Amino acid sequence: MPGSVRSRLIESAVELIRRNGVPGTAVSGLIDHSGVSRRSIYINFPGGKKELIDTSVTAAGGTMGEYIRNLTEGRSPVEALGDFIDFWKRILIESDFTAGCPIAAGAYGGQDVPDARDSAGKVFHEWEIILISSLVDNGVSEDSAPALATTVISAIEGAVMLCLAAQELAPLERVQQQMEMLIEANTSAP
Amino acid sequence: MPGSVRSRLIESAVELIRRNGVPGTAVSGLIDHSGVSRRSIYINFPGGKKELIDTSVTAAGGTMGEYIRNLTEGRSPVEALGDFIDFWKRILIESDFTAGCPIAAGAYGGQDVPDARDSAGKVFHEWEIILISSLVDNGVSEDSAPALATTVISAIEGAVMLCLAAQELAPLERVQQQMEMLIEANTSAP
DNA sequence: GTCTATACGAAGATAGAC
């Protein structure tokens, strides 16, 4: 239900996690950002903040997974890579280099929210499956596709973090260039 | 001064930031972990938590920068890469997959500690300079060395994060294999 | 579902006594 209290809360949580991480995302901040009453949070998420965070990481990961699937379908890995890089550039620019990946923030969220960390692991694994299938369909061997998929995700996630730190897009652009070379190397190999 | 109150505080801060991120690192936790009195924190770091965090990110980055420099000196990039990957594997295993990179945590620390984020940016830039010089010394062209250096750092940082999320070492091992291939591709290229 | 009030603990920071 778009527009519902529950979905509004999740959207706000994703946005705040992006910017301030899991421990930095306070319930009071969520109330301000979402306009939802304090009471409703604990009605929709009896587990409180932890449940909301966990749900939000999973939801954001699912949305992005669908996005990645659309990018890869019927297109070359290099084309999909370029669009995915552009997607991240937009996030960084529009947020003035304050918002990164909510899944990464969930993974680095600390040990008092292990559910969010586990959910982040599941999300990354789903992304890998989507990428592997796309790579295999485009001439990458089944032996090397998993490693390549993991590397593409790692490199992009790392680059987003470097972009946040440096407050510029250069890391993503450099990684894009090198990932194109790496995809090429994995395609032409035996 | 090793063993001093100041250095003990920094060591504890690095350890706690690794595990719980910047917002998740509390002053009370620092007192417990370091054994230093509350008073001494504000004597050594008049700026309070923010100054301590910022100083700790820079210190950890400097230490690791020296470590990277030692790994690369007089050795091939692939050898250095292998040792650096092993270094991270050790951190992950010894912490039971709870401790990641303190610099990454600084970059994702949120907007109330922008100094830590900027320090993280400086640290990554120093690492890049070290790697670029090592790569150029080993047959990578000056044109492509910067992009390759940024990519290696991004991929490893991303892989560490994926390892934390998945609670396993596979992402780092896959990235190692692909980075070896990428270094090879950049070395044999014209 | 909304609003407001409130309990209870933990956060960061400061100050006095030694």
Place this chain on the structure above:
DNA sequence: GTCTATCTTCGTATAGAC
């Protein structure tokens, strides 16, 4: 430098009234 006490703000969570 250490100890403890304390101030203030903020955190999560709950409950009553509508």
